[in-house]
Amino acid sequence: PYSKALELFKSLTQNAQTVTVASNGTRIALFGNGNKIVFRAQSSSGFPATLEMTFPEIWANTRIVKFQ
Numbered sequence: 001p002y003s004k005a006l007e008l009f010k011s012l013t014q015n016a017q018t019v020t021v022a023s024n025g026t027r028i029a030l031f032g033n034g035n036k037i038v039f040r041a042q043s044s045s046g047f048p049a050t051l052e053m054t055f056p057e058i059w060a061n062t063r064i065v066k067f068q
Helices: 003-014
Strands: 020-023 029-034 033-042 049-054 063-067
Touching: 003 029, 003 033, 003 049, 003 063
Parallel strands: none
Antiparallel strands: 020 029, 029 033, 033 049, 049 063
């Protein structure tokens, strides 16, 4: 799950303006206009990997994809 989620994150964020990596492995890709994708190595609910996609012009709420 971790490697598949990270691979998808890298694929989706190729055109990001910035990608930051925190010490806990969380990666945040910013695209501008409030658009961002966050990769978490482990979610707070215990899933092995999570992608959070925030695109306010498309969706009213953040979309969360959990990998297991």
